[in-house]
Amino acid sequence: MHQRDILWFWFPLFASWLLMSAEGPIISAAINRLPNEVIMLAAQGLVLSLSVTIESPIINILATTTALAKDRRAYLLIRKFIWHWNIVLTAIALLIAYTGLFDAIVISGMNVPLEVAEWVRIGLRIMVPWSAAIGWRRFCQGILIRFNRTRAIAWGTLVRLTASGGGAIGLALLTDWPGVTIGATALIAGVTAEAVYATIAARPVIRKEFGPDRPPSADKPLTYHDLFWFHLPLAGTSLLMLLVQPMVAFSLARLDHPTQSLAAWPLVFQLMLIARSAAFALPEVVIALTQGPAALRPIRRFTISLIVVNTLVVALVILTPLIGVYLFGIQDTTPEVGAVARQGLYYFLLWPALTILTTWLRGLLINTRATTVVNVAMGMNLFVTAAVLFLSFQLRWDGIFGAALALNLASLAEVGVLSWGAQGSLRAIADRRLEKVTPAQV
Numbered sequence: 001m002h003q004r005d006i007l008w009f010w011f012p013l014f015a016s017w018l019l020m021s022a023e024g025p026i027i028s029a030a031i032n033r034l035p036n037e038v039i040m041l042a043a044q045g046l047v048l049s050l051s052v053t054i055e056s057p058i059i060n061i062l063a064t065t066t067a068l069a070k071d072r073r074a075y076l077l078i079r080k081f082i083w084h085w086n087i088v089l090t091a092i093a094l095l096i097a098y099t100g101l102f103d104a105i106v107i108s109g110m111n112v113p114l115e116v117a118e119w120v121r122i123g124l125r126i127m128v129p130w131s132a133a134i135g136w137r138r139f140c141q142g143i144l145i146r147f148n149r150t151r152a153i154a155w156g157t158l159v160r161l162t163a164s165g166g167g168a169i170g171l172a173l174l175t176d177w178p179g180v181t182i183g184a185t186a187l188i189a190g191v192t193a194e195a196v197y198a199t200i201a202a203r204p205v206i207r208k209e210f211g212p213d214r215p216p217s218a219d220k221p222l223t224y225h226d227l228f229w230f231h232l233p234l235a236g237t238s239l240l241m242l243l244v245q246p247m248v249a250f251s252l253a254r255l256d257h258p259t260q261s262l263a264a265w266p267l268v269f270q271l272m273l274i275a276r277s278a279a280f281a282l283p284e285v286v287i288a289l290t291q292g293p294a295a296l297r298p299i300r301r302f303t304i305s306l307i308v309v310n311t312l313v314v315a316l317v318i319l320t321p322l323i324g325v326y327l328f329g330i331q332d333t334t335p336e337v338g339a340v341a342r343q344g345l346y347y348f349l350l351w352p353a354l355t356i357l358t359t360w361l362r363g364l365l366i367n368t369r370a371t372t373v374v375n376v377a378m379g380m381n382l383f384v385t386a387a388v389l390f391l392s393f394q395l396r397w398d399g400i401f402g403a404a405l406a407l408n409l410a411s412l413a414e415v416g417v418l419s420w421g422a423q424g425s426l427r428a429i430a431d432r433r434l435e436k437v438t439p440a441q442v
Helices: 002-033 037-059 061-068 074-097 103-107 112-125 129-146 148-173 177-209 224-253 258-275 282-289 293-318 323-332 335-344 349-368 371-395 399-430
Strands: none
Touching: 002 037, 002 148, 002 177, 002 282, 002 293, 002 335, 037 061, 037 074, 037 103, 037 112, 037 148, 037 177, 037 224, 037 258, 061 074, 061 129, 061 224, 061 282, 061 293, 061 349, 074 103, 074 112, 074 129, 074 224, 074 258, 103 112, 112 177, 112 258, 129 148, 129 177, 129 282, 129 399, 148 177, 148 349, 177 371, 224 258, 258 293, 258 335, 282 293, 282 349, 293 323, 293 349, 293 399, 323 335, 349 371, 349 399, 371 399
């Protein structure tokens, strides 16, 4: 397997993540140019944080579909499974947005200032359909990845960015809606547009690969029980991973200058999301292309190259005047919030590299169905994050410094657990007899 084969399989997925990561900065830039921008930006960050936490059990259906959608029976079973999850998660979103659960979680639990919390409530009500749209979109994308249609995913994300970014800019120019209302509406418009596009793009693949006349897979037939227990550790991993965001917000809300810190945190996290796009595209590459021992070395080499290039690019942005252009020019943030965000970004310089290493190891483990190890590793990540955030609260450290220390140390701990667990996966892959694989064969 050549590096260019891996590159061209990975690149559309990377482009998709990169475009999707640009969505947040575009919406933030629009909000920063509207009245009451500090409170609105703080509220928007919490709306997105809570929404992605609710959706977390379904986000890894992408990996599940990529790994298990081998014949018509499996496709129909996974589709049924998706809708069960979508119904449950939509019900949870409704309960949080429209009942006393909101006060218990956001006001009492997270101690979010009231002037911010009331706008969070409005945003969450708009975001109720978010989880279902995400679940269906990632199911369709998993099918496209399995059958080497990754370019369609990048085009779908461009559709999403056009809808969400264009919606945010258009609403900011043409209406007098509050920033949170514009931000949440733009996010829903974007993810809905992408889900529709993914459905259209996947239909020809579904007809061809999962038609009634297609032969069943030679593997053991997939059952709902098998599917549930394969996906459950991945769902748990996503939930644990995305719980980090509310935990950080909880910590920032209880330290000094909470409103400024909560407004700066989305700027830091959004830029880190862009910086980690290369990593987020990696697991499906490892899952799909690691069919035998011949693939191990090329993919490992690709991962190392990715770490080096990505770290250099991140350093170029954070350690040069480019970061000032981004924060104060593109984002048009206030001097106080911009200063907090700029200082915070220095602490995250190596976090994207750690994320690449983490996602490579996760891909190896998912490839060999060792999803329990992935879950244990994420549990360790969450434990370390919570412990360091608690320590930072007790010692009254600067809010974003405490968050950065927690997330970096947690990533190191997760890499340690994944590295230990991946030894078995490497042995299992080495025992396979498929010596050659190309993206077209996946």
